[in-house]
Amino acid sequence: MIDTLIDITLMIFLAVTAFAIIRIRSLFVAIMLFSIFSLHSAGLFVVMDAADVAFTEAAVGAGISTVLMLVTMALTRTEKEKWSTHHAPLPLIVVLITGAVLVYGTYDIPAFGDPGSPAQVHVAPRYLEQSMGEVGVPNIVTAVLASYRGYDTFGEVTVIFTAGVGVLLLLSGRNNRYKRDRDASSGHLRGNSDET
Amino acid sequence: MKHNLILRLIAKYLFPIIALFAFYVQFHGDYGPGGGFQAGVILSVGFIFYAMVFGLKTVEQAVPMSLLRVLASMGVLIYGGTGVASMLMGGNFLDYDLLSQDPVSGQHLGILLVEAGVGITVSSVTLMIFYAFAGRDMPADGEGQ
Amino acid sequence: MIDVIIGHYNYWIVIVLMMAGFYTVISRGNLIKKIVGLNIFQTSVFLLYISIGYVSDGTAPIIAEGFTRYSNPLPHVLILTAIVVGVATTALGLALVIRIKEAYGTIEEDDIHNQDESL
Numbered sequence: 001m002i003d004t005l006i007d008i009t010l011m012i013f014l015a016v017t018a019f020a021i022i023r024i025r026s027l028f029v030a031i032m033l034f035s036i037f038s039l040h041s042a043g044l045f046v047v048m049d050a051a052d053v054a055f056t057e058a059a060v061g062a063g064i065s066t067v068l069m070l071v072t073m074a075l076t077r078t079e080k081e082k083w084s085t086h087h088a089p090l091p092l093i094v095v096l097i098t099g100a101v102l103v104y105g106t107y108d109i110p111a112f113g114d115p116g117s118p119a120q121v122h123v124a125p126r127y128l129e130q131s132m133g134e135v136g137v138p139n140i141v142t143a144v145l146a147s148y149r150g151y152d153t154f155g156e157v158t159v160i161f162t163a164g165v166g167v168l169l170l171l172s173g174r175n176n177r178y179k180r181d182r183d184a185s186s187g188h189l190r191g192n193s194d195e196t
Numbered sequence: 197m198k199h200n201l202i203l204r205l206i207a208k209y210l211f212p213i214i215a216l217f218a219f220y221v222q223f224h225g226d227y228g229p230g231g232g233f234q235a236g237v238i239l240s241v242g243f244i245f246y247a248m249v250f251g252l253k254t255v256e257q258a259v260p261m262s263l264l265r266v267l268a269s270m271g272v273l274i275y276g277g278t279g280v281a282s283m284l285m286g287g288n289f290l291d292y293d294l295l296s297q298d299p300v301s302g303q304h305l306g307i308l309l310v311e312a313g314v315g316i317t318v319s320s321v322t323l324m325i326f327y328a329f330a331g332r333d334m335p336a337d338g339e340g341q
Numbered sequence: 342m343i344d345v346i347i348g349h350y351n352y353w354i355v356i357v358l359m360m361a362g363f364y365t366v367i368s369r370g371n372l373i374k375k376i377v378g379l380n381i382f383q384t385s386v387f388l389l390y391i392s393i394g395y396v397s398d399g400t401a402p403i404i405a406e407g408f409t410r411y412s413n414p415l416p417h418v419l420i421l422t423a424i425v426v427g428v429a430t431t432a433l434g435l436a437l438v439i440r441i442k443e444a445y446g447t448i449e450e451d452d453i454h455n456q457d458e459s460l
Contacts, residue, residue, distance in 0.1 A: 007351070011351070011354045014354075014358055015354060015357055015358060015361070018357075018358050018362065018381055019361060021361075021365065021378075021381065022364060022365050022369075022378075027374070030374060030377055031373075031377065034377050034380060034381065037381060037384065038380075038384060041385075041387070041388060044388060045387075045388075045391055048391050048392060048395045048412075049395060049400055049402075050391045050394075050395075050401070050412065050417050050420075051228075051229035051401040051403070052229045052231065052234070052417055052421060053387070053391060053420050053421060053424070055221075055230065056233055056234050056237070056424050056425070057384070057387070057424055059234055059237040059238055060233075060237055060424055060425070061384065061424070061428075063241045064240075064241065064428055064432075065380060065431055067241075067326065068326070068329060068431065068432055069373065069376070069431075069435065071326075071329045071330055072329070072435040072438055072439055073373060074334070075329070075332055075334065075335070075439050075442070076373070076438065076439060076442040076448055077334075077335060077442075078371070078373065078442075078448055081369065081370070081373075082370060082371065082449045088368070091364055091367045091368035092368070094367065095363055095364045096360075098360065098363065099356055099357070099360040102356045102359070102360075103353060106352045106353065107345075107349075109349065109352060109393065110348075111344070111347075111349070112347075112349065112352070112397075113395050113396060113397030114348075114397075115396045115397070115398075115399070115410065117393075119394060119413060119415075119416075120394075120396060120413050124414065124415055127414055127415070128402070128411055128414070131404075132404060134299070134300075134303070135300070135303045135304075135307070136300040136301075136303060136304060137226045137303070137304065137307060138226065138227050138403055138404045138405070139226055139227060139228060139229070139230075139231075139402075139404075140402040140403065140404065140411070141403075141414050141417045141418055141421070142225050142230075142311070144414050144418045145231065145418045145421065146231075146306070146307040146311060147292060147303055147306065147307055149418060150279075150290045150292075151289075151290060152418075153310070153314065154275055154276070154279070154290070156426065157271065157272055157275055157313065157314055157317050158272060159425070159426050160317065160318060160321050160425055160426075160428075161269070161271075161272050161321060162429075163321065163325070163429030163430070163432055163433055164268055164320075164321035164324050166433050166436070167324075167325045167328050167432055167433060167436045168324065170328075170433075170436040170439075170440055171328040171332055171436050171439065171440070172328050227403075228403060229401070229403070233425055318425070328436070329435070329436070329439075332439065335442075335443070
C-alpha cells in the first residue's frame with residue numbers, strides 16, 4: 001500500500017516536471033528541471049526494485065548529462081529559447097493521436113506486478129535458479145550482464161568508446177576558428193571550411 | 197570558483213571519498229548493486245567536480261588528455277583480450293569457464309576482468325568528453341543572444 | 342474496470358511522460374530544448390520497461406537469505422545498456438549543437454533554416 005502511494009506520488013512529480021520543462025523558456029531552468037526529473041525517476045526505479053538501474057540513472061542522468069548540457073549552454077551563449085509568435089496545432093494533434101494509440105495498445109500488457117505474466121516465466125527463472133550454480137555471483141544483474149549476455153556488454157563498451165572518439169573528432173580541433181572568422185567576415189554563414 | 201572558501205574545502209575533502217566510493221562500487225558489483233558503469237561514472241564525476249571548483253588546467257596537469265586516450269582504448273582491449281584469452285584456452289569467445297581450474301572461479305575471474313575493463317573505459321571516456329567540451333574556447337563577447 | 346485501472350495506471354502515466362518528451366522534440370525550435378525532450382522520452386521508455394519487469398512482493402535480483410521472489414533481471418540489464426548508450430548519443434548531439442552554433446551563429450531551428458534557404 002505504501003509502495004503504491006510512493007509510486008503514484010513520484011509519477012505525479014515526474015509529470016509536473018515534464019510539463020514545466022515544456023513551458024519554461026529559460027534554458028538553465030529547463031536543464032535543472034531535467035536533472036530533477038532524472039533523480040525522481042531514479043527514486044522510482046528503487047521503488048520498483050531495480051537497484052542497479054537506479055544507481056546508473058542517478059549517476060548518469062543527474063550527473064554527466066546535466067553537466068554536459070550546462071557546458072553546451074555556456075558555450076553557445078544561449079539563455080532563453082526564442083518565443084515564437086505562432087503555435088502550430090499539428091504537433092499537438094500528432095502527439096495526442098500517438099498517445100491514444102499507445103494507450104489502446106496497453107490493454108494487452110499483463111497487469112502491473114503480475115508474477116505469472118509471460119515476461120517472468122520464459123527465461124528469467126532459469127537465470128534466477130541456476131546463476132548461483134553456474135556463475136557463483138550473488139548479484140544476478142551483474143551475472144547476466146557480464147557472463148550470460150557478455151557479448152552485448154562488449155558492444156556497449158564499444159559504443160561508448162565510439163562516442164568518445166566522435167566527440168574528439170568534433171570538438172578538439174583548433175578552437176580559435178570562431179574568433180578568427182568572426183573578425184574576418186561580418187558574421188554570415190561560413191560555408192564548409194574545415195579545420196585542417 | 198576557487199575564491200569561494202566553502203567550495204574549495206568541500207572539493208578537497210570530498211574528492212578522495214568519491215574516488216574511494218567509486219572503487220568500492222566497482223569491486224562490490226558482484227555482491228550488491230554496482231559494477232563497471234556506475235563506478236566509472238562516479239569516478240569521472242569526482243574529477244569533474246574538482247575541475248569545476250579549481251579550474252580545468254589543475255585537473256589536466258594531474259590527468260592529461262593523452263593518458264585518457266590510452267586508458268579508454270585499454271579498457272576495450274582488456275574486455276576483448278579476456279574473450280580472446282578464453283578462445284586461446286580452447287573455448288568460445290568470452291567463455292569464462294576455461295580461465296581457471298574450475299568453472300565457477302573461472303567465471304568469477306572473467307567477470308572481474310571484464311568489469312575492470314568496462315570501468316576503465318567508461319571513466320576515461322566521460323572525463324575525455326568533459327575535457328573536449330570544457331576546453332573549447334568561449335565565443336568572443338557580443339555574439340549569441 | 343477498476344482492476345484494469347489498478348493494473349495499468351503505471352503504463353498510462355509513463356505514456357503521458359513519453360508524449361510530453363515527444364512534444365518537446367517536435368514542437369520547440371531550440372536545439373538544446375530538443376535534446377532535453379529526447380532525454381525525457383528516453384527516461385520514460387526505461388520506466389516502461391522496468392514496470393514490465395516488476396514482480397509484486399518481490400525484491401531486487403540479488404540473491405540473499407530469506408527471499409524467494411525476485412524481480413526479473415533481464416529488463417534491468419537491457420536498460421543498463423540503454424542508459425549508457427543514451428548518454429553517448431546525448432554527448433554527440435551536444436557536440437554537434439556547439440559546432441552548429443559556431444557555423445550558423447544561432448541554435449534556433451527557424452533561423453538556421455532561413456540561413457540555408459537564403460543561400
